[in-house]
Amino acid sequence: MKTDDLIRSLAQDSAPRMSLAQALLYGFLPGVAVSLVFYSLAIGLRPHLFTLLPDWRILFKIAFPVAVFACAGPLALQLARPRGDPRPLVLILIALLIVLAGAVLIELAVVPPDLWRVRLIGHNALVCMVLIPLMSAAPLVGTLIALHRGAPDNPGLAGAVAGLFAGAFGASLYATHCPDDSPLFVATWYTLAVLVVMAVGALAGSRWLRW
Template identity: 50%
Template sequence: MKTDELINLLSQDSAVRFRFGQALAVALLAGVLLAGLFFFAAMGFRPDIYAALESLRFIFKLVVTLALFLAASNLMVQIGRPGARLQWPAVTLVLVPLLLVGAVVAELAAVPSARWGAQMIGRNAHECLSLIPLLSIGPLSAFILALRQGAPQHPGRAGAVAGLAAGGLAAAFYASNCTDDSPLFVALWYTLAIGIVTGAGYLAGKRWLTW
């Protein structure tokens, strides 16, 4: 049997579709719970959380990280089903970095150039690069397990999307602890941290999602 024929048969199998959809729903819930448990056990909210909620920069961190989580999760739902159309979910995912670029441009316009470097480096770069990947371990594991119930045509890409979703979720939790609110900091360090998780997801997909 040719690969395309096998994919078509799998895509027509309602039991497979139901099992994968159910598994992914459980994985998303488990991912939120696992990241939340680790977050509240090891970190918790920043001390000035109520004052921070009045800051647009802080709100933006939550918006952009949650947007990444939701967009990547939507793409993950589709990429685990053989033959699914990925164009629209991929477009929504591309909108997230465009949102971040817009915030960076606004920050550069609002902040004197002499402060750009300090805003970008911040005070919590090390914590960002370590805690976001740590918070991602539980969600990424759950997402990879769920994707094994599907039939992704490109295991590495599917794993990378799972990494993006896990990284976005972890970054949203971490953002409520981090005291660096500048979009310049988010664009550099959050992106690097989520990139680490995405790379780990790609490798995990190549290892455990190949069929």
């Protein structure tokens, strides 16, 4: 085929396409809906959550994954674009990690050492490790479908950040149910659960996001 013929046929296929951000929205929202249905049917809000809210630990436990979520979405978009610039968002993520470390340090300072272990293990670490990836699964699929329209320079990395995005969503949702409030618990088990989702995302991304 002559290159000019190819160009002519490409030009015939010139219907406007959805932007990447729109695609992410349309891919992610159905996944969110699936997770919310599962959440409301099987898990539900923690009893008395709103009367407990003023506690800084609970606030932090919910706000932190929400912040990571809000950062990971744009980061995934940047990584899915040729010549995207992920640096500012990576810096924000690093800052968030420092905040997490700070919360852990404050907790260690406030809580007597013989309680550390109890706070760390919590009531249901295993439930956390199962429910967060479970509620992240559908959003992860939607995110990957959206990013498939992109052109990531590093598909595995883009997949991992898609996992961070979906995992942080799952963690935010789970935080409204979880009875364990200590930053020690959050920093350990939430992080592990999200890392699981990121690993799945990286694996899927390195296959599915190649272009």
